[in-house]
Amino acid sequence: MANTASSPTPAAVDVRGWGWRHASRLRPALEGIDLRIEPGERVLLLGPSGAGKSTLLHAMAGVHGGDDEGEAVGELLVDGAEPARVRGRSGLVLQDPDSQVILARVGDDVAFGCENLGVPRDEIWRRVRESLDEVGLDVAIDHPSSALSGGQKQRLALAGALAMRPGLLLLDEPTANLDPDGVREVRAAVERVLDRHGSTLVVVEHRVEVWADLVDRVVVLGLDGRLMADGPPDVVLSRQRAALLAAGVWVPGGLGPTAPRRRVAVDEPTEPLLTANGLAVGRRPRDIVQRGLDVELPRGTSTVLTGPNGAGKSTLALTLGGLLRPLDGRVEASASLSAGLRGDPIGWRSRDLLTRIGTVFQEPEHQFVTSSVRAELEVAPRALRLGDRETAARVEDLLARLRLDRIALANPFTLSGGEKRRLSVAAVLAARPSVLVLDEPTFGQDRITWLELTALLRELVDEGLTLLSVTHDAAYIAALGDRGIRLEPTNTRAFA
Amino acid sequence: MSAVASGAVDAPRLRFIDRVNPVTKLAAAMLLTAPLLLTVDWVSAATALVIELVLFMAAGVRPRMLVRRAWPILIAAPIAGISMLLYGRPSGEEYWSFWLARITDGSIELAIAVTVRVLAVGLPAVLLFMRVDPTELADGLAQVWRLPSRFVLGALAGARLVGLFIEDWHAMALSRRARGIGDTGVVRRFATMAFALLVLAIRRGSKLATAMEARGFGSDRPRTWARASTIGWSDWVLIAIAFAIAVAAIGAAIAAGTFHPVWS
């Protein structure tokens, strides 16, 4: 039911010779951008990472920072006015679900924008209910916002933007940190909103297929900070295909023949390196998320661990990795894995665990402990007291193999998303563990990093590494799902 | 870390106190404790402590709840006492001395006074704030006390990230074990985790600020409030009670002749 009475008028965007230089840079991030977006147009903004897509989007929302943070040239207007002067004409949804929930209760969070715009109280609550309804978020007004899933949080952010009645919707990779269910939820909510209000849309995303059918125009920014292409989706996507693929953009069907294939059949069953029987897992002693699990990790095979959010996949992976204590049952290592050590992995010393089971965390920054890429790779060899020559040999090998050599002296926290992921994997490989546990290794990665990572892992498994990956990524499962474990909220079963 | 994780959520309900605006609790706690901080004598502290305990019991506080919530203060009180016992200004007969430490009649009296005072000052704050919801406190600070809303709401939004930081911390602790540096060097490990936590915190804060600005936060436009924060008669009653306890405590000390300002 179209609510025409409250539908805001779609906004127009005018960008004329616009550019932006960040205060700490000599070179402008964006230069000479000319762009006119008509009211009601739906635009997909593409480009390699570092091309300034987010900067442009944030400028349209009027939040790219004032004179303290950099300098702008040219003109960027929303409905003929400077964006910062017409707050509320645009609504912005950012990438990270956790960093854009503002208040503790769902209703308050949606109301926040209205409060800032000085909307009267009765009107605020009317809008809150309407916006929650529009994005399909069916929870109580005082529901804690921290208890929402990633997809729900993104829809909450969308509702918060909608409550301001914006004529321009700006989405900055809103689905990059979501699992497939979350992506579907958010995309459906956006579509519903656009159909109802006809708002202007600008969305930045590197997974084109999510938005391709919804947009009527694609704009591509180049690494030089200028416009590279602009036109209807099918025209731009076919003409710019090669350039987009090379820039790491996920163009539909762009995985190509270079993607590794899963091993069709394991010739004969191999000895399991890790075996769990009647396992119960949880982060806290009284908080069991799964019980009665029987799991085996056979040597030299790649196992993928899948299932819906909250089923306890990461918790199981960390328990198998010898990091979390089983709440019931045991995780046992085979004689060849324990190699002389007594007891189960959870009882091993940190240093002994290193060469046996390596774990790569979902958030690379959680595992960085030094101030340079090289030092990060040296952590494991030093902990193993390998000596300078062996350490240097391993570090050089990994630097070259994971294309980290040019950034060997960089601070790990300054790296791009793809570089951080490669470093976090390399740092664990430096110990040469027999078993490798990966938590969402391809989450939010661009196409190039994805291809490199899957190729490397496939190669390592074929050489004898035992791999366990928690993942939602269908393409990853196709490449590395030799075996599968699917966790449902109550029990476990194998599917392959 | 259970205190951190649980927060105000599992706190028991209290009669009367739960109806009071959080800023009133803050005001009452300050009003009640400020006079006590100006005197070191056991009579005023004990008077206040006894009245407080009676009133909290009446509001529904049970002894077990009190111990579970207030244990840090129960430990801190005797420690403050020991320090005062050894280094309090000496007077009267001396029983023991070693270098700078001297136990005398005077220091014993001061030690008892300080121990009781820590309890009398600490308990009301802990019990009053047991169920304070940060959102409601912020509403009160901005609407009742008229503190600048930009700062109050900015602080509130930042404070909400505390749950994420705790998750970060747990993940980082596990990752240290996975990286082979979990066996030794507690302090060094703590330092790497503390640093990474700050980096993640500042990144998240910067993104949160962008999200808030995009929703019109921080402009000069006057803002409205979706929920009104008000004060009523129960708030004034609590203030009156706090004032009465302070007067009774100081009055009792003066009457008993033990009143002892800290500066004399």
Place this chain on the structure above:
Amino acid sequence: MHASAPTPTASTTGAAPARNLRWRVVDIVVASVVAVATGLLFLFWNNIGYAWFVAADAVTPGLGGIAVGIWLIGGVLGGLIIRKPGAALFVELVAAMVSAIVGNQWGVETIWSGLAQGIGAELVFAIFLYRRFGLLQAILAGAAAGAGAWTLELFTSGNLQKSAEFLTLYFCTVVVSGAVLAGVLGWLLVRALAATGALSRFAAGQEATRRV
């Protein structure tokens, strides 16, 4: 309400260029977040180091003050990162409120001490007119925060009733500890944070990376 800052002096270490002294949204939020994080770190640290501090505080003549510096680092971090009037005070105060509410430990006394320590650090940055944020200012701010804490405890802990020797010793340890553990450590921390790019929206971070 754009306060006009004086013209920049020649670029010596720690000298800030002319800047807007009004708080931006990102200043407020990041100041809060730094406060929350430091408040939380204190709680985590308590699990490791607090018992020692408590014991030292109880039985030694003022030597407990040696560890106090760590608790004063919020104000130094706030001043060095945000560089706006009131930043040191705001961070120290919010950190105190967070540990009062989250940790549920000391209650109102924590808030008093946050105020006293914050004012101490803030005064130093104010004396330098919010134009210099180098190592010297960090050390002085840490020491002043310690002096603030010491002054408050004269009343809140009844320390005025302690012997002059104790008070002198305690003053020295608190101030030195504040200068080193809050001042020097805080300065090093901000430098390291700037190197990670996390401070790119702040002058403190832009100075560190102004090369590219």
